[in-house]
Amino acid sequence: MYRKSLSYPYLIWAAAFIIIPLLFIAYYGLTDKSGAFTLANLAAIATAEHSKALFLSLGLSFLSTAICLLLAYPLALILSNSRFGRSGFIIFLFILPMWMNFLLRTLAWVVLLDTNGVLDSLFQMLGLPRFKIINTPAAIVFGMVYDFLPFMILPIYNVISKIDVNVINAARDLGANSFQTLYKVIFPLSLPGIISGITMVFIPSLTTFVISTLLGGGKILLIGNVIEQEFMKGTSWHVGSGLSLVLMLFIILSMILSSKYDHGEGNVL
């Protein structure tokens, strides 16, 4: 009984700040202004503008997650595998930007990528073609990768550095060359880290509206921007909630898919 009572504050917290807000979203999402039940708010995703925003969000999130993975995996591998004495310091360097405000970091990229900004000026000075990616999807992907890369590196690094060195030695001992050891042993064993890295990059990328607002110049609408406008511009909380529920569905789907893949891989040679 004593132990159970210790968990009450957390239960109250969870109820007040997680469950009740979710129920509110669900209530708003499934009712119209008069409070009657409707699926129209969910169906609102089907409008051309909304579905375009959703697919763009999915596409950009997918791309930035893939880029993060491609950048993070080799780095995590090098840092955890070699007898690299300073690996802790390098990991620290990658985490350091997280100490700064997220908005500030993204704003810094505006200054860097802007027309006549730092990079553009540098390109002009060197006589290269103009560097104009601000207000394009590419700039948004840039921002996503920069902001979320540490969330990919950390879990993968953690998992790989915990692989027993003798397991890797055993693979070599049994005749596997470095490449075979990587894809038959190290990669499958690091899947849990990859999965949590993907989740931690994909979900914030899918729901972001700050990065797209700042680096997209308000011209590119992601699903996060659409939902934000429904709430902030006072259009309709009901439609905003409905779209949030749809987005949640995609997130849950992606989590189920990734965890399925994690378990599935375990039994495949």
Place this chain on the structure above:
Amino acid sequence: MGNRLIDLQHITKIYDGHKVLDDLNLYFNENEFLTLLGPSGCGKTTTLRILGGFETPDEGRVIFSGEDITSLPPNKRQLNTVFQKYALFTHMNIAENIAFGLKISGKSKTYINDKIKYALKLVNLDGYEKRMPDSLSGGQQQRIAIARAIVNEPKILLLDEPLGALDLKLRQEMQYELIRMKNELGITFIYVTHDQEEALTMSDTIVVMNQGYIQQIGTPEDIYNEPTNAFVADFIGDSNIFPGIMLEDKVVEIFGIVFHCVDTGFGRNQPVDVVIRPEDVELGTPGTGTLDGVVSHLIFKGVHYEMEVTACGREWLVQSTKMHPVGEQVSIHVDPFNIQIMNKPESEDEEAVVLDV
């Protein structure tokens, strides 16, 4: 035991300026159970890692069937290792673990399946193909690690303290299992341990190591009965090691008392170390032995009693099936055959001299 299979020639390995192995020379025969025995830090594991290809020696060569394999990577060597903590692939089931090496060398499916069956039978785990490593006990995981290594038909199996994590009963069981497997496979086992009992039980040959040097090479009987120096005597089994003076051939003086022994060739009035195994000290009624003493400690050990007898101001460790209570006056007698004479090292360092084998 057959021909020479692998040769370590003048191996030196330095870690952070510290010589872990210093000019080590050792060879291994076909179909031999050889144990590298020594305290932690003696270089035994480094020797094994050099054999396995996980370390490159700073000096010296590794010769395998006449071929220099010093810088050959582990995956190109015809030997397999059983690691200390099993090192199974936790993302694969037992069959996939065992098949790992065979799949890489491109063996056919039927061959692999036959091999898995054979290996599981050899380690007494038939029917475990579909289990995951995490669902097995430590002893079972160790058997799988052995199975995974031996299906590749290595000429040599390297075992790095494979029984270290198991409890006593299981360890003793596995010792017999390993001997059986070795005899069935007819290959060389090179076994690393710090457990002298394990070494005595299983080995054809024991190599006692300390501080990067080989102290003694011999059969378990040789090592136990004829230790070449005080380190070996102390490390293998319990022993009384006393300073003595060799008066002449076959006569040694310990604490001013003359004992007869069978050793010769030490010269006259030469300081020596005298080793007497506790089970070789015979107790009797006072006045009937070489010297008298008083029992000061008594412990019941199951098979025998262990006693300490104070005589000439020193404690004598005695093991006997006959109990003598604390305080009893006893005499001490040692058969000349059971007194082991060893040259005294000039200094502490010299305890670890290289021996010519």
